[in-house]
Amino acid sequence: MARFKNHILVCGGTGCRASESEAIAVNLKRSIDENNLENDVQVVRTGCFGFCEKGPVVKMVPDNTFYVHVTPDDAEDLVLEHLIKGRKVERLLYVDPETKEHVSDSKHMDFYKKQIRIALRNCGFINPENIDEYIARDGYSALGTILDEMTPEEAIKVVKDSGLRGRGGGGFPTGLKWEITLKSESEQKYVVCNADEGDPGAFMDRSILEGDPHSVLEAMAICGYCIGADAGLIYIRAEYPLAIKRLKIAIEQARDYGLFGKDIFGSGFNFDVEIRYGAGAFVCGEETALIHSMEGLRGEPTVKPPFPSVSGYKGKPTNVNNVETFANIPAIFLKGADWFRKIGTEKSPGTKVFALAGKVNNVGLIEVPMGTTLREVIFDIGGGIKGGKKFKAVQTGGPSGGCLTVNHLDLPIDYDSLIASGSMMGSGGMIVMDEDDCMVSMAKFYLDFTVEESCGKCSPCRIGNKRLYELLEKITLGKGDEGDLTRLRNLANVIKDTALCGLGQTSPNPVLSTMDNFPEEYEAHVKESKCPAGQCRALMQYVIHPKLCTGCTLCARVCPVDAISGDKKMPHFIDTSICIKCGACMDKCKFGAISIQ
Amino acid sequence: MAKVKIPENKVQELKDLCAKFNNEPGELINVLHGAQEMFGYLPAEIQEIVAEEMNVSVAHVYGVVTFYSFFSMLPKGKHPISICMGTACYVRGAEKVLEEFKRHLDVKVGETTPDGKFSLSCLRCVGACGLAPVVTIGERVYGRVSPEDVKGILGEY
Numbered sequence: 001m002a003r004f005k006n007h008i009l010v011c012g013g014t015g016c017r018a019s020e021s022e023a024i025a026v027n028l029k030r031s032i033d034e035n036n037l038e039n040d041v042q043v044v045r046t047g048c049f050g051f052c053e054k055g056p057v058v059k060m061v062p063d064n065t066f067y068v069h070v071t072p073d074d075a076e077d078l079v080l081e082h083l084i085k086g087r088k089v090e091r092l093l094y095v096d097p098e099t100k101e102h103v104s105d106s107k108h109m110d111f112y113k114k115q116i117r118i119a120l121r122n123c124g125f126i127n128p129e130n131i132d133e134y135i136a137r138d139g140y141s142a143l144g145t146i147l148d149e150m151t152p153e154e155a156i157k158v159v160k161d162s163g164l165r166g167r168g169g170g171g172f173p174t175g176l177k178w179e180i181t182l183k184s185e186s187e188q189k190y191v192v193c194n195a196d197e198g199d200p201g202a203f204m205d206r207s208i209l210e211g212d213p214h215s216v217l218e219a220m221a222i223c224g225y226c227i228g229a230d231a232g233l234i235y236i237r238a239e240y241p242l243a244i245k246r247l248k249i250a251i252e253q254a255r256d257y258g259l260f261g262k263d264i265f266g267s268g269f270n271f272d273v274e275i276r277y278g279a280g281a282f283v284c285g286e287e288t289a290l291i292h293s294m295e296g297l298r299g300e301p302t303v304k305p306p307f308p309s310v311s312g313y314k315g316k317p318t319n320v321n322n323v324e325t326f327a328n329i330p331a332i333f334l335k336g337a338d339w340f341r342k343i344g345t346e347k348s349p350g351t352k353v354f355a356l357a358g359k360v361n362n363v364g365l366i367e368v369p370m371g372t373t374l375r376e377v378i379f380d381i382g383g384g385i386k387g388g389k390k391f392k393a394v395q396t397g398g399p400s401g402g403c404l405t406v407n408h409l410d411l412p413i414d415y416d417s418l419i420a421s422g423s424m425m426g427s428g429g430m431i432v433m434d435e436d437d438c439m440v441s442m443a444k445f446y447l448d449f450t451v452e453e454s455c456g457k458c459s460p461c462r463i464g465n466k467r468l469y470e471l472l473e474k475i476t477l478g479k480g481d482e483g484d485l486t487r488l489r490n491l492a493n494v495i496k497d498t499a500l501c502g503l504g505q506t507s508p509n510p511v512l513s514t515m516d517n518f519p520e521e522y523e524a525h526v527k528e529s530k531c532p533a534g535q536c537r538a539l540m541q542y543v544i545h546p547k548l549c550t551g552c553t554l555c556a557r558v559c560p561v562d563a564i565s566g567d568k569k570m571p572h573f574i575d576t577s578i579c580i581k582c583g584a585c586m587d588k589c590k591f592g593a594i595s596i597q
Numbered sequence: 598m599a600k601v602k603i604p605e606n607k608v609q610e611l612k613d614l615c616a617k618f619n620n621e622p623g624e625l626i627n628v629l630h631g632a633q634e635m636f637g638y639l640p641a642e643i644q645e646i647v648a649e650e651m652n653v654s655v656a657h658v659y660g661v662v663t664f665y666s667f668f669s670m671l672p673k674g675k676h677p678i679s680i681c682m683g684t685a686c687y688v689r690g691a692e693k694v695l696e697e698f699k700r701h702l703d704v705k706v707g708e709t710t711p712d713g714k715f716s717l718s719c720l721r722c723v724g725a726c727g728l729a730p731v732v733t734i735g736e737r738v739y740g741r742v743s744p745e746d747v748k749g750i751l752g753e754y
Binding site for chain 2: 015018199239280281355358364398558560
């Protein structure tokens with residue numbers, strides 16, 4: 001096997017690939033060949049590094065130089081300067097926003113300092129399409145040890161002792177779920193991996209599958225042994241082509257190596273995995289709906305009990321866990337339940353992966369110990385709010401969660417603290433909002449999503465959410481009255497109490513939490529017909545101040561609908577009957593002459 | 598809906614596809630994925646053939662097709678435009694970008710331009726949140742799109 005002196009790791013996650021990281025890898029390889037370095041240097045396409053804001057990311061190993069915003073044209077310089085001349089390419093180094101100094105090692109970047117990577121331990125380190133690299137990092141040795149030395153009961157005890165809770169949102173203890181499925185008697189049982197990541201703005205599971213598919217496969221086999229199942233199914237969104245491709249490669253490799261199939265490690269244990277495709281339905285994240293979808297039916301949930309661990313796929317006992325939950329399993333067996341318990345909080349041990357996005361400087365994928373505060377996540381790791389604006393709120397838990405405010409910044413994040421403050425962990429989406437975001441519009445945005453995604457089986461969700469949406473729309477159009485606020489709250493509570501599944505029961509959360517945390521904003525909409533954040537278009541007008549306008553004509557030129565008129569060097573005027581309120585004129589005006597009223 | 602007439606050899610291909618999955622009703626979603634890849638969309642005629650082959654009612658197939666947003670009963674344009682309306686893109690101004698596409702193309706979401714060149718749709722998160730707001734046209738991904746960029750982007754096609 002070739003031994004390379006240097007490795008160039010190129011991020012091959014979806015975000016970086018969208019910014020041409022594949023072309024960077026191709027150009028690097030070409031330049032390496034041209035300079036006769038092909039025996040010394042290897043280009044590796046890894047999974048996501050997490051620092052998506054600065055992508056595409058390229059990392060040089062062994063000296064750990066971390067290059068950001070790399071373009072395909074930079075490839076030649078990286079080879080000629082960095083590899084051949086041994087000089088760092090300064091223009092591609094990360095600049096610390098505070099000190100303005102170049103930082104070359106990711107260890108010293110604020111974005112990485114507070115992170116502990118368990119589920120993401122291999123993402124950005126290994127080539128996900130090469131099983132040997134996973135094995136070199138102790139891959140499949142947990143499975144080997146368990147098959148060799150442990151009974152299913154003993155292995156389940158390790159998971160129980162670790163205190164691992166389901167990372168898909170609910171936070172149900174994983175070991176307990178496995179135990180219940182083990183105790184359900186049946187000749188046939190199933191392990192299901194829920195990779196139907198439907199929360200818009202969340203991409204944790206996809207990144208794990210793209211960056212380290214084997215860790216999930218190994219965990220599924222471990223789970224199969226523990227509960228007595230020989231078949232696994234991965235339910236994945238069809239919208240994740242790269243993750244699907246890498247999973248397929250990984251499954252083939254595991255079969256070739258005898259890690260999947262019959263009589264694994266000579267233990268007599270059989271296990272194999274199949275992929276099932278989702279087709280774009282948020283409700284399929286709910287386990288009973290997911291199972292129906294795998295059976296080729298509409299993905300509608302059914303009443304629990306019976307729980308899937310008793311009667312699931314094809315009526316057989318089925319253990320459903322989410323991708324991130326599985327990714328933690330091999331690490332827990334390798335390092336022990338005690339090690340895992342020491343990380344995080346007492347009731348929520350371990351780490352959580354979050355997709356940090358929205359109006360924050362460092363958008364990306366992060367993994368932090370449970371108990372980290374929102375302030376650390378948003379300001380230390382996330383680098384604060386974009387454009388120096390003021391932090392207003394952060395939405396956790398996606399459409400099922402709620403928004404948290406300045407008052408919650410020092411809240412240590414774990415399952416229970418988030419529920420207690422009116423939000424939830426959800427799958428780990430974290431959307432940061434600034435002073436320009438209208439909370440009523442935000443609630444409306446989430447309700448629009450829920451209305452579209454409601455499966456329609458139960459009326460509280462199908463009809464109730466539609467009515468909630470209509471009330472919110474009325475308010476954002478400035479046509480609401482104070483009675484609407486009472487109606488909104490009452491209806492939200494009824495839906496919460498009566499809907500059939502998790503989707504409906506949590507869908508009013510964005511409404512209730514914004515009403516609780518920003519009552520003045522709702523009141524401004526209904527009492528004064530004003531949107532304090534200046535986002536609700538029906539409630540605003542763009543106006544040019546004659547005294548400030550110099551008549552430069554720039555606004556008239558950028559206006560897409562020709563709503564602005566005026567002679568050169570004379571104050572201009574906006575015809576509000578034509579204006580579509582796009583805001584282009586205000587963005588372009590150099591004299592601050594245009595404002596919203 | 599206008600009747601779509603699909604060629605005989607394509608019908609056979611579709612039947613083969615069903616057979617590949619043993620005409621097993623539990624594989625319906627996989628068959629529909631394959632059929633949509635083959636034809637680009639799933640008009641009534643295709644659903645009828647699938648229902649017959651797999652021995653389920655047309656209503657059952659229709660129920661599944663309309664339940665999942667990935668399946669479409671309308672043909673897409675030559676260049677399908679998708680605006681990401683995930684939360685991360687939304688808070689970074691995706692709505693304004695969508696308005697601008699609607700205005701330029703004079704179509705609503707889910708429609709195709711009369712010349713069949715562009716179709717407009719929204720999707721929920723492509724997972725490139727670092728590039729928000731994101732627009733995809735065919736395989737090409739456009740990141741950090743502002744309403745002013747829209748005209749130029751459409752001009753590329």
